Amino acid sequence: MAEKHQQFESVIIRSLRLFRDRYFSNKDGKEDFMKTAAEQDNEEKESGFLESLPVGVQFQIMTFLSPSDICRLGATSQYWRAMVRDSLLWRYFLLRDMPGWSSIDHVSMPNLDMLDAPLISEDESLDDREEGDEKEREIKFDYMSEYLKGCPSCRQKWLPSRPTYAVMTSFLQYIVRPSEPRYAMFGPGMEQLDVSLVTRLVHAHDMLPLATTPSRQQINAIGSGISFMFKNQNKFNILTLYSTNRAERERARVEQQSIRSKLFTVEGTNDSGYPVYSPTPHVQLVSQVVDGFIYVANAESDRVDWKAEISQIRVLLNCAADPTSRPLLVLSCVSREQSETINTTKHRTPCVYVAKRLNLPQLSNPWMVQDTVVESLSGFLDGISWLLRSSGVKLHDSSP
Numbered sequence: 001m002a003e004k005h006q007q008f009e010s011v012i013i014r015s016l017r018l019f020r021d022r023y024f025s026n027k028d029g030k031e032d033f034m035k036t037a038a039e040q041d042n043e044e045k046e047s048g049f050l051e052s053l054p055v056g057v058q059f060q061i062m063t064f065l066s067p068s069d070i071c072r073l074g075a076t077s078q079y080w081r082a083m084v085r086d087s088l089l090w091r092y093f094l095l096r097d098m099p100g101w102s103s104i105d106h107v108s109m110p111n112l113d114m115l116d117a118p119l120i121s122e123d124e125s126l127d128d129r130e131e132g133d134e135k136e137r138e139i140k141f142d143y144m145s146e147y148l149k150g151c152p153s154c155r156q157k158w159l160p161s162r163p164t165y166a167v168m169t170s171f172l173q174y175i176v177r178p179s180e181p182r183y184a185m186f187g188p189g190m191e192q193l194d195v196s197l198v199t200r201l202v203h204a205h206d207m208l209p210l211a212t213t214p215s216r217q218q219i220n221a222i223g224s225g226i227s228f229m230f231k232n233q234n235k236f237n238i239l240t241l242y243s244t245n246r247a248e249r250e251r252a253r254v255e256q257q258s259i260r261s262k263l264f265t266v267e268g269t270n271d272s273g274y275p276v277y278s279p280t281p282h283v284q285l286v287s288q289v290v291d292g293f294i295y296v297a298n299a300e301s302d303r304v305d306w307k308a309e310i311s312q313i314r315v316l317l318n319c320a321a322d323p324t325s326r327p328l329l330v331l332s333c334v335s336r337e338q339s340e341t342i343n344t345t346k347h348r349t350p351c352v353y354v355a356k357r358l359n360l361p362q363l364s365n366p367w368m369v370q371d372t373v374v375e376s377l378s379g380f381l382d383g384i385s386w387l388l389r390s391s392g393v394k395l396h397d398s399s400p
Contacts, residue, residue, distance in 0.1 A: 008095075009059070012088045017055040019086070024079055051079050062089070067147065067154050090143035091115070099350040101152055102379060105368035105386070108155040110146040112356050117141065150352070180211075180227065181291040181391045184316070186241040186263065188309070189296035189333040195374040197296060197333065198240055202226065204377055211235045230384055234393055238294065239286060264312060274307045277315045287319035291391045292327040294383075297358070299332040299349045299371070306357045313358065317365055324364040327390035329383050330354065331372040366390050 050058065062070055062084070074084035095115065148154045190197055201208060211227035227237045243261035264277040279287065287293075295313055313328070320326045332354045338347075349357075351369040360367050368390075370383035388395060 008088075008092060012086070012092055013056050013059050015088050016059060016083060016086060019082070020055060020079075023082070051077070058083070059089075067093075067151055085144065087141065087143055090147050091141075094143055094147050097147075097151065098352050101150065101351060102371040103152065103369060103382065103386075104150060104351050104355055106360070106363070106366050108150045109355055109361055110150040110352065111141075112352065114141040114143065114146065180235045180237055181388065181393060182225075182237040182239060182289065183292045183294050183329075183387065184239050184241055184286050184290045185294040185296060186243075186312075186316070187294075187296035187298075187331075188243075188301075189298040189331065189374075190240070190242060191244075192298045193300065193333060193374055194335040197331075197372075197374045198226075200374055200377055201228070201238070201380075207377055207381065230381070230388060230395075234388060234395060236384070236388060236393075239290065241283060241286065264315070274311050277311050279315055279319055283316070284319050287316045288321050290320070290326070292329065292387055293317065294387070295328060295330045295358075297330055297332050297354055297369075299351075299354060300334050300347070301349075310359050314363075317363070326365055327387055328360075328363070328365050328367040329387045330358065330360070330367065330369040331380065331383055332369050333372045333374050335373075336375045337373055337378075 050061070053061075062073070065073065070084050074081045091114075094110065098110070202210070209229045209232065211229045225237050225239045227235055229235055241263055243263050245262075262280065263283050264279055267276045267278050269275050293313075293316060297309070317323050317326060317328065332349065332351045334348050348371070351371050355361065355367075355369045360369070368383065368386045370379050370386070372379040372383065385395065
């Protein structure tokens with residue numbers, strides 16, 4: 001992997017060097033763009049030192065800059081504006097930084113299919129800068145736009161403004177007090193991880209106080225409802241849906257065995273090889289009345305086949321009264337912080353790849369994947385904040 005990474009860097013440096021030699025060969029790497037002598041002299045004083053550095057050094061400098069700093073660098077001169085638009089450069093940034101992004105949603109999800117395409121040649125990387133060749137430019141992948149759209153530090157600039165009907169909905173909320181939103185929580189991360197997410201939530205009074213005493217009433221011994229208070233302002237209810245009851249879960253964990261889920265019945269497979277599920281009557285009833293869904297994914301698992309999880313998510317979303325309007329929050333969970341499990345074989349699956357493997361970009365529902373550490377509940381409140389806002393709850397804090 002390290003060797004492949006170094007080869008990619010070498011390709012980028014060669015691409016940037018060939019581009020500079022082709023278009024900025026005059027005046028120590030700068031070309032006359034119809035500027036006056038005074039303008040050229042001023043530009044040389046401001047950015048001539050960086051432009052005179054070897055291309056390899058310039059590339060290394062850019063790797064230490066933030067996306068916004070790179071864009072500012074591109075605004076300093078014609079030379080840097082062209083250099084920072086290199087397609088291979090931003091593909092490199094995507095591959096390097098995406099695994100570290102802590103969240104992604106239906107608005108900011110980059111097109112990962114672009115990264116599966118073979119690397120374009122150096123000549124093709126340079127041709128897209130020639131003026132007038134619009135046809136050639138159209139077939140290039142815009143890695144820069146995909147990066148800026150998905151990067152957490154940049155994505156707020158890409159979020160659409162609220163439409164008129166959303167403003168009206170907020171106004172009506174002042175007149176008619178909305179009921180406490182309810183969310184159905186399910187998924188293998190609730191049962192497979194070493195630390196129980198539900199147990200941590202119930203005992204995290206400093207972070208997420210309980211709004212009421214947890215209900216002991218269960219639905220067919222599968223789940224129960226718990227009401228929480230978000231930042232001491234907004235109540236919400238989580239209805240936990242387990243695939244089995246507690247005794248069966250504990251026995252299966254000790255014996256390292258898989259057990260049949262009581263949430264669904266298997267009816268076969270479709271033409272694409274995906275299993276076809278039918279929710280049990282009580283699960284179907286829950287799905288029809290909740291305001292959204294929380295799917296707890298096991299981000300420690302190295303499984304290859306995600307088809308069962310994809311089908312289960314889709315069948316519950318389709319049971320909702322208005323399927324496409326119910327938001328889906330995916331908590332991409334690991335048990336503990338990475339530093340505490342560095343010597344184990346458990347590694348986090350990046351949230352962008354969780355989204356891809358669960359086929360979330362194909363959903364019509366609003367969705368978000370949020371990295372979460374169960375033991376510390378890191379990331380959990382960020383996900384709940386998004387979920388409440390997506391359900392029409394007006395939050396009075398300054399969180400995103």
